[in-house]
Each structure stands twice: as structure tokens, then as C-alpha cells.
Amino acid sequence: MKKIGTSRTIDELGRVVVPKEMRERCGLEPGDRIEFHTEGDKIMLCKFHASCVFCGSTNNVRTALGRQICEDCLLEIKKAE
Ligand SMILES: [Zn+2]
Numbered sequence: 873m874k875k876i877g878t879s880r881t882i883d884e885l886g887r888v889v890v891p892k893e894m895r896e897r898c899g900l901e902p903g904d905r906i907e908f909h910t911e912g913d914k915i916m917l918c919k920f921h922a923s924c925v926f927c928g929s930t931n932n933v934r935t936a937l938g939r940q941i942c943e944d945c946l947l948e949i950k951k952a953e
Pocket of ligand 1: 924925926927928929941942943944945946
């Protein structure tokens with residue numbers, strides 16, 4: 873994958889615009905949720921993918937009682953009842 877580098881200025885409220893080319897390349901659209909990670913002095917951001925709090929799966933994840941849970945874990949919990 874070709875590396876893209878550019879710079880932007882952070883405003884007084886800490887906001888920064890993600891360049892359009894990078895948003896398009898990563899499939900980010902207005903309204904999408906993103907998550908931030910840090911590694912040393914670097915800040916990385918990526919599209920947010922809900923994951924199951926039990927197994928980490930991102931397939932068939934839904935929200936129950938404010939937590940994300942996949943269908944498989946939900947079925948396991950129901951079986952245990
Ligand atoms: Zn799960």
C-alpha cells in the first residue's frame with residue numbers, strides 16, 4: 873500500500889481535519905465513528921468496528937445493556953441460563 877504523508881494544523885479546540893484523500897482511501901464517511909490509539913508519541917486513528925466484549929469478534933455484534941456482544945456469545949449465555 874502506498875504511503876501518504878501530509879500535515880495539518882490542530883485548532884485551539886484540538887480539532888484537525890483528516891485529509892479527504894486519506895478518508896476516501898480508508899472508507900471513512902461523515903458520521904462514521906473512529907477510534908484513537910497511541911504508540912509512543914504517535915497517534916493513530918482507524919474506523920471504529922464494534923467488537924464483542926467476550927471474544928473480540930466483529931461479526932454479528934449488537935449492543936445489549938450498553939455493551940457489545942456477538943450472536944455466538946449471546947447464544948452461549950442463553951444456553952447457560
Ligand atoms: Zn463474542
